[in-house]
Amino acid sequence: MKKHFFRLPDGLAVALGLALLLAAGLFAAFWPQSDFSDFERRYLASAPSAPSLAKWKTDKEIESYLSDRIPFRRVMVGIDATANVFTGRRTQLETWPVAGAFLEKPVEGTVEGLNRRLTQLEKVAQKASAPWRLVVPTGHGYLLHGGMNALLQPLYEAERPLYDALAASDGYVRLGEDFNAATAYYATDHHWSLEGVYAAYTAYCESLGIAPLALDAFEITKFPGFYGTTYSRSGYPFAQADTLACAQPVTGVHLTILDDGSEYDSLIFPEHAETYDGYAVYLGGNHGLLEITNENAPERTLLVFKDSFANSLLPLLSAHYSRIVAMDARYYTGNFSDAIAAAGKVDQVLYVYSLDSLLNDTMVARKIGR
Amino acid sequence: MVFSSFTFLLLFMPCVILLYWVMPSKARMPFLFAASLLFYGWGNPAWLLLLMYTMVLNWGGVQLMMRKGQRNKPLFIVLIILNLLPLMVFKYAGFLRDTWNQLLPWKLSFADLPLPAGISFFTFQAMSYLFDVYRGEAKVQKNFFTFGTYLALFPQLVAGPIVRYIDLEQQLIDHPRPNGEEMRQGLQRFAVGLGKKVLLADAMGRLWSQMNADFTQAGALGAWVGLLAFSFQIFFDFSGYSDMAIGLGHMMGFTIPENFDRPYRARTLTEFWRRWHMTLTDWFKAYVYIPLGGSRCSRVRRDFNLLVVWALTGLWHGAGWNFVLWGLYFAILLMLEKRFLLKNPAWEKIPGPVRQGLTFLGVMLGWALFSGFQGELLVAMFGAYGLGSAATATTCAAFLPLMLVCCGISFLPTPKRFPLRRFAAPVLMLLCLAALAAQGYAPFVYFQF
Numbered sequence: 001m002k003k004h005f006f007r008l009p010d011g012l013a014v015a016l017g018l019a020l021l022l023a024a025g026l027f028a029a030f031w032p033q034s035d036f037s038d039f040e041r042r043y044l045a046s047a048p049s050a051p052s053l054a055k056w057k058t059d060k061e062i063e064s065y066l067s068d069r070i071p072f073r074r075v076m077v078g079i080d081a082t083a084n085v086f087t088g089r090r091t092q093l094e095t096w097p098v099a100g101a102f103l104e105k106p107v108e109g110t111v112e113g114l115n116r117r118l119t120q121l122e123k124v125a126q127k128a129s130a131p132w133r134l135v136v137p138t139g140h141g142y143l144l145h146g147g148m149n150a151l152l153q154p155l156y157e158a159e160r161p162l163y164d165a166l167a168a169s170d171g172y173v174r175l176g177e178d179f180n181a182a183t184a185y186y187a188t189d190h191h192w193s194l195e196g197v198y199a200a201y202t203a204y205c206e207s208l209g210i211a212p213l214a215l216d217a218f219e220i221t222k223f224p225g226f227y228g229t230t231y232s233r234s235g236y237p238f239a240q241a242d243t244l245a246c247a248q249p250v251t252g253v254h255l256t257i258l259d260d261g262s263e264y265d266s267l268i269f270p271e272h273a274e275t276y277d278g279y280a281v282y283l284g285g286n287h288g289l290l291e292i293t294n295e296n297a298p299e300r301t302l303l304v305f306k307d308s309f310a311n312s313l314l315p316l317l318s319a320h321y322s323r324i325v326a327m328d329a330r331y332y333t334g335n336f337s338d339a340i341a342a343a344g345k346v347d348q349v350l351y352v353y354s355l356d357s358l359l360n361d362t363m364v365a366r367k368i369g370r
Numbered sequence: 371m372v373f374s375s376f377t378f379l380l381l382f383m384p385c386v387i388l389l390y391w392v393m394p395s396k397a398r399m400p401f402l403f404a405a406s407l408l409f410y411g412w413g414n415p416a417w418l419l420l421l422m423y424t425m426v427l428n429w430g431g432v433q434l435m436m437r438k439g440q441r442n443k444p445l446f447i448v449l450i451i452l453n454l455l456p457l458m459v460f461k462y463a464g465f466l467r468d469t470w471n472q473l474l475p476w477k478l479s480f481a482d483l484p485l486p487a488g489i490s491f492f493t494f495q496a497m498s499y500l501f502d503v504y505r506g507e508a509k510v511q512k513n514f515f516t517f518g519t520y521l522a523l524f525p526q527l528v529a530g531p532i533v534r535y536i537d538l539e540q541q542l543i544d545h546p547r548p549n550g551e552e553m554r555q556g557l558q559r560f561a562v563g564l565g566k567k568v569l570l571a572d573a574m575g576r577l578w579s580q581m582n583a584d585f586t587q588a589g590a591l592g593a594w595v596g597l598l599a600f601s602f603q604i605f606f607d608f609s610g611y612s613d614m615a616i617g618l619g620h621m622m623g624f625t626i627p628e629n630f631d632r633p634y635r636a637r638t639l640t641e642f643w644r645r646w647h648m649t650l651t652d653w654f655k656a657y658v659y660i661p662l663g664g665s666r667c668s669r670v671r672r673d674f675n676l677l678v679v680w681a682l683t684g685l686w687h688g689a690g691w692n693f694v695l696w697g698l699y700f701a702i703l704l705m706l707e708k709r710f711l712l713k714n715p716a717w718e719k720i721p722g723p724v725r726q727g728l729t730f731l732g733v734m735l736g737w738a739l740f741s742g743f744q745g746e747l748l749v750a751m752f753g754a755y756g757l758g759s760a761a762t763a764t765t766c767a768a769f770l771p772l773m774l775v776c777c778g779i780s781f782l783p784t785p786k787r788f789p790l791r792r793f794a795a796p797v798l799m800l801l802c803l804a805a806l807a808a809q810g811y812a813p814f815v816y817f818q819f
Binding site: 015017018026059062066067078079081092151155235 | 371375376377379380381383384385387388391412413549550551553554556557573576621760761763764765767768769770771772795796799800801803804805806807808809
């Protein structure tokens with residue numbers, strides 16, 4: 001006869017199971033918790049409002065509230081993501097755990113759409129009466145796709161016509177061999193690593209005939225234990241932390257956030273390293289309009305239209321420009337023309353956008369044509 | 371409220387079942403009645419009025435109909451009409467308006483009303499009581515709470531199984547209290563049903579949606595895989611709900627009839643319909659097909675009866691001509707099967723798995739009709755848009771392991787012994803809660819019927 005060392009009576013086991021579910025429900029409903037989830041980088045659903053309670057329009061609000069506050073939510077999301085990965089559905093996650101990194105999905109867009117945007121970039125540069133360059137970090141998935149399996153490979157391969165169209169543009173800065181899949185990106189974040197941004201900086205300088213500085217000419221600060229956005233968006237829990245490495249000129253830089261007038265004597269903000277948004281160590285995060293000055297740099301002005309990729313590039317470029325004005329369309333209330341007016345006379349225009357931002361960012365699309 | 375929601379899983383279900391267990395016998399039915407009303411009115415309390423209408427109509431109407439022990443036929447007919455009235459107003463008015471406007475020059479114009487959850491289910495349950503009493507198969511229920519609990523019993527209120535009154539009558543009177551074995555079996559069955567819904571049906575639904583979004587991209591591969599996914603979605607969604615309903619019933623001591631018996635293992639369409647949504651098939655058989663004369667009549671009359679029953683079955687599933695066609699598609703196939711196949715010894719000589727596959731193919735093509743008039747799906751299935759894009763292949767490959775699980779459960783015999791069976795329920799519950807936490811809330815497909 002089979003021997004059970006310990007076995008609860010059936011009824012008691014079921015009652016305990018139900019009591020456990022109820023305890024989880026009561027915890028989610030009534031235990032005070034933070035309204036912001038560092039892990040998911042979003043505000044959690046709030047409790048049903050009085051008007052909706054009065055109208056009994058509460059079922060979905062209560063459901064979202066409980067779902068966001070269920071005990072061990074992070075573990076739960078991790079279990080689900082792991083189940084997805086182990087049953088072959090990694091591509092159903094928001095970002096894809098592939099080859100030790102967390103990749104964004106392939107960029108969607110057409111060559112026609114990209115060419116339209118490139119024409120717009122040229123017109124903006126004409127308004128600023130300055131030559132222009134465009135830096136687009138070659139996507140992490142695209143760099144890796146040659147080593148992917150036969151099913152994933154064609155998805156990233158489909159980006160090739162877009163990169164070919166970029167390469168045909170006069171202003172496009174070709175990234176060299178130093179910008180490669182092994183080192184150019186953080187594994188847990190969609191942004192480029194210090195090696196990646198330095199390769200882009202070098203390529204940009206060389207495209208303009210400027211001699212790039214060696215990396216050890218900059219002050220390097222490192223912050224271990226960095227888990228980026230692609231990691232948290234996937235929900236998949238198994239990953240090694242990255243080390244954020246930041247470079248800036250050793251002396252002479254000054255940062256002004258023109259949105260609110262705040263001023264700083266550093267381009268690196270170590271206090272952000274321990275927060276959920278570790279990438280905000282660069283420039284303190286994203287801002288609509290900012291100005292960087294460097295008293296030790298040659299007397300010239302650079303106007304940058306950018307997304308967050310530029311946050312780590314601008315500190316390197318500040319070694320070559322006494323003044324950099326940078327506009328991020330996602331946070332700036334004005335349009336591109338307003339930024340040109342705010343910058344005054346400029347010597348060079350630089351666009352720094354990921355391929356996805358360039359093609360699909362609605363704020364860029366809305367503000368560039370005005 | 372839906373079963374696959376945190377509100378139900380973490381608050382309503384444990385509260386109601388734990389309280390039901392400790393409640394004195396006499397208080398159980400009123401408690402269950404109140405809990406069922408809360409369950410139904412949670413999303414939209416206005417729908418309670420409709421449920422109460424059906425409840426009062428049949429509770430009071432049947433007593434009037436059977437006053438002095440005599441059956442009042444005119445009142446019986448009036449009660450049938452009044453039962454069907456909400457269905458006509460909420461479910462079929464828009465369909466009739468559209469059909470009218472397409473056929474006739476005089477245009478009707480009125481807005482669609484929202485469809486109350488489970489209206490077809492509880493209307494049919496109420497009518498089964500009316501029919502059973504009229505036919506002398508059940509006694510008049512004078513206790514309002516007992517009748518109300520029958521109609522509103524939350525496990526099967528919004529998505530079945532359709533429990534005939536005579537199947538539940540005695541249990542409602544006995545105020546059942548489950549023993550430990552029933553409680554364990556109930557929770558296990560519930561967990562299996564929740565797993566079918568959350569882990570399989572929802573995933574298959576996502577695959578179907580991705581293929582369904584653009585058949586020109588999906589191509590032949592995406593169209594066939596998508597349709598297969600839809601076939602699994604609808605099966606696991608609906609049978610999962612039935613499992614949960616049966617499991618919840620068990621946990622409270624009720625025996626709710628089975629609704630599915632591995633239908634995709636059927637080797638003929640006749641067998642399929644004996645295994646699929648059995649309570650609906652029984653309902654139509656008992657209250658429509660047999661009163662029309664059933665099969666004990668001429669061949670022409672029998673075929674007519676079949677066409678009527680299947681057209682109604684289609685209409686029950688949805689207010690649209692595609693649903694009617696879906697019903698008639700099965701009616702015609704069943705007639706052909708009865709006439710040419712079942713009595714043909716050559717059919718019996720075909721290996722069982724091949725017959726099973728052919729039957730499933732017939733059912734799957736039926737689901738293509740069920741999913742709507744999608745010309746693009748049909749032409750994509752036959753290669754008009756090529757084999758499919760790379761993205762389609764990737765998506766299909768991603769779902770392959772889960773698809774194989776669905777195939778295994780659907781097509782293979784159920785193993786007699788499950789190793790580690792005792793741990794299945796907690797593991798499934800954990801996986802489902804994890805999936806729900808990650809995905810948010812996903813309503814059941816069958817709520818729209």
